[in-house]
Amino acid sequence: MAETRRTAVTYRYELMRAGTAGILETAGSTFLLVIAVKWFSAGATAKALVAGGGSLGLLLSPVVVSTVTAAGWPTSRAAARVLAVGAASFLLAAAWLGLLILFDHHPNAAALPQLPIFIVCGVVGMASSAAIIPLLTQMYQENYPQPERGRRFSRTVMVRIAAAALFSQIAGNALSEHIHYFPVLLLVFGGALGFASFCLAHCPTRPIESDGGAHPLRALRFIRQDAVFRQTLLCWMLMGFANLTMLPLRVEYLANPKYELGLSVGRIAFLTGVIPNLARLVLSPIWGYLFDHMNFFALRITLNVGFAVGILAFFMSDSLTGMVCGAIVYGISNAGGDVAWSLWVTKFAPPGRVADYMSVHTFLTGVRGVMAPLFAFYVVNQISVATVAWLSAGLILAATVLLVPEIKNGRRAQKGSALVEEVSD
Secondary structure, eight states: OOHHHHHHHHHHHHHHHHHHHHHHHHIIIIIHHHHHHHTSOOOHHHHHHHHTHHHHHHHHHHHHHHHHHHHTOBHHHHHHHHHHHHHHHHHHHHHHHHHHHHTTTSTTTTTSOOHHHHHHHHHHHHHHHHHTHHHHHHHHHHHSOGGGHHHHHHHHHHHHHHHHHHHHHHHHHHHHHOGGGHHHHHHHHHHHHHHHHHHHHTSOOOBOOOOSOOOTTGGGHHHHHOHHHHHHHHHHHHHHHHHHHHHHHHHHHHHOGGGOOOOOHHHHHIIIIIHHHHHHHHHHHHHHHHHHHSOHHHHHHHHHHHHHHHHHHHHTOOSHHHHHHHHHHHHHHHHHHHHHHHHGGGGTSOGGGHHHHHHHHHHHHHHHHHHHHHHHHHHTTTSOHHHHHHHHHHHHHHHHHHHGGGHHHHHHHHTTOHHHHHHHO
16 A cells, blocks of 8 residues: 555544544543542542553553554554454443433442442553554554654644544533433443444554564663653653642542532533544644654653643632633643644654553553552542642642753754664664
């Protein structure tokens, strides 16, 4: 298949898959946690597990890459199989919980597990969509030419964002009036994963080149071998932990009665889904262009500042105006974060090692993504949410300062990834 043909086919199916990705994004960012708080009145551990489902998938991504490499499967078809497992999980939860709610007055209904099924199936569903990210990055490396990679990716992100904003509004309004209809929402999430699996199965990709290693964490050696990669991961760990600490607390802050905001599910979805996603939608093509043409580390520093400002603006205010401003700033920064987080390794990794580099990045994202919600929900019971916001902003500032010396390496990456040769030597 000619290179232009591969690009066209991949781009077409990615545009189709983007709508389902937007729907699934609302599951992890808003609705699964809202259901846990509003319907199940879940405790700190349960809420942390629900919020960390996608992070668990990132934590498992090196195992996925290692397994796919050893099996010699084309990356997109392997990703499709993983998503099929997630689809089955959400469909199982929808059927089980839907029947329990339907037969709520049956004498045995209360004895059957509900919250454990919701947590397990939700975690598996979200984990499946996150575990395939290194496989997708390898697909973008193969099929999207370097000069237009950020632009093409940002266009699919725009579709995803629009779908997320629209679905947040529709589903939020529906659950505001009928929270007990949430199994229908799980059914939609399962269908979205199923369609995404179909799209990926039709994208042309090659198997990942094997380097003879079999250990799923073998790619961690690149942290030792590549100094720039190591420093960037360290800074991302600080910034990411701070950001992922505050992300689930947005829903907690708005939904938990103890904060006395008294917001409906529709208003919560508006502040955590609609407003940020509209800001992302407007700015996404600009960030895609900047990723292709701007010094990467200068770009990352700019995004860090935006995340810190967005966190403080959102949590320092109990007024709707302040929270809307915080949501807008967060959405603007998140638009750039989408592109930077998903594609940055393509600027530094040898072409055949992109999935390995990305698996290290996603693995460490999973580590902080599992730890951050646990930290968030337990520490917020000890100190105020405003204090947690200040601590998170401080971590982001520290990460930003550590990135400043790396700006010179960002210039080298722009000039054709000179770092690739250094790592390969």
